[in-house]
Amino acid sequence: MNDPERAMLLSVHPRFATAILAGSKTVEVRRQRVAAPPGTPVLLYATAPTMAIVGAARIASVQVASPREVWSTSRTRAGISRREYDAYMSGASRASGLTLADPVTFQEPVPLTALRAIGTFHPPQSYRYVKQIDLRQMAEAAPNGVDEALRDLLGDLVPA
Secondary structure (H helix, E strand, C coil): CCCCCCEEEEEECHHHHHHHHHCCCCEEEECCCCCCCCCCEEEEEECCCCCEEEEEEEEEEEEEECHHHHHHHHCCCCCCCHHHHHHHHCCCCCEEEEEEEEEEEEEEEEEHHHHHHCCCCCCCCCEEEECHHHHHHHHHHCECECCHHHHHHHHHHCCC
């Protein structure tokens, strides 16, 4: 994924989105392999009941290893208990630990209703990559135009 016109859209539970944006959760774990280079922008979609893009961060690094290895290196930064982690990873042979940096909270979240009003937006089950055209639609859906934090993170990928 060396496409400079792509960002990642990551679905997370609202409590994890809050913790990521507060800086207390710096590693997001996933059951599947994630191949994204450091520096990739990540948009945080908070699932129900929030149902909005609430902020963003950048990928600092990605660890792909066994669930045991990922837990060993990220347990103090993952924002979940060992029990929650084990339940989530049950049956997985590989895991990814995405180290996130530079979190920014949007002043006004971009709600799912607004995203769907301008296109056929579907939040991902886990994550998906978004291209420049998707980012433009997200910018159009923003309540008061593009959030300054989003512009700072995505630079030329979003319209002025």
